[in-house]
Amino acid sequence: MEKIALVTGASSGIGWSTAEYLVGKGIKTVAAARRIEKMEQLKEYGIYTVKLDVTDTRSIDRCLDEIRQNVGEVDILINNAGVELLGPFELLPMEEGRRLLDVNLFGVLEMTRRCLPHMREQRWGRVLNVTSIGGVGSMPYNTWYHLSKHAVEGYTRSLRQEMNPFGVGVATVRPGSINTAIWEMEEPRRWNSDYQEAADKVVRYSKDQNVELGKDPVLVAKAVFKAITDKQTKLSYSAPLHARVVLFLSKYLLTESFANRMVCSAVGVPFKPKN
């Protein structure tokens, strides 16, 4: 495939696996992240690596100029860079929430705006936004993350309609539980007594669930490849299998109240259906 794919957040986890997988499939691939030194090994696979901070518009412009000069125009953008933030919404400083949105939401928007002109003009392109099953459902003490992923899901739906006449496919890729560095969190933080126990449980659950039971990121890379190669891009792609099951249940079978009880009891957080 004579197309150029740019994967953001490729210094680790899903981004790394995706870059490695796509180049293995013959797609010219560019890997971008802040820690360019962590991507040395990707160069050995024939991947072009570039420094990128998606929260900094100058960094984005420099990154895309460098790609233009050394590789070519981006035909396929994989907005994968992302961060997590757990804690009680009431007590998390707004500044921390804004920082998350700068990466998970505004970073996606800035990158996409700059890559669309070439895709629109050539009447072909792909914008693939890595959201999460958490872009459809939710878990307590993870409000900022869900806010960002739900926002990207909504934005994808609208942009998809807008870009359709120009042959640009826009879709989300929704991973389930994947074992990556995103779960290497700091030690539990101090909150107040109303929140402490539940917040600690969520942190512990997130780590245990995703590290011990989390799947190989290459499964998400395969879903990305499918989204690139499908003749007609679907609205969303999910991986691995448990993600597809959860999404199916939440779409067709689970009531909101049942889903709340299920999630909260899995995490070990109280939920009173009558409240």
Ligand SMILES: NC(=O)c1ccc[n+]([C@@H]2O[C@H](COP(=O)([O-])OP(=O)(O)OC[C@H]3O[C@@H](n4cnc5c(N)ncnc54)[C@H](OP(=O)(O)O)[C@@H]3O)[C@@H](O)[C@H]2O)c1
């Ligand atoms: N792991 C899961 O279970 C899971 C589940 C659902 C969805 N996801 C989503 O999958 C995506 C990838 O996550 P992951 O699990 O692979 O996590 P990860 O291993 O921690 O990788 C996150 C990547 O994002 C990059 N990044 C963070 N801030 C950035 C910034 N300001 N500018 C550019 N790059 C930045 C990091 O690179 P640098 O620090 O070098 O910049 C890193 O390469 C995220 O969007 C995440 O929300 C993950």
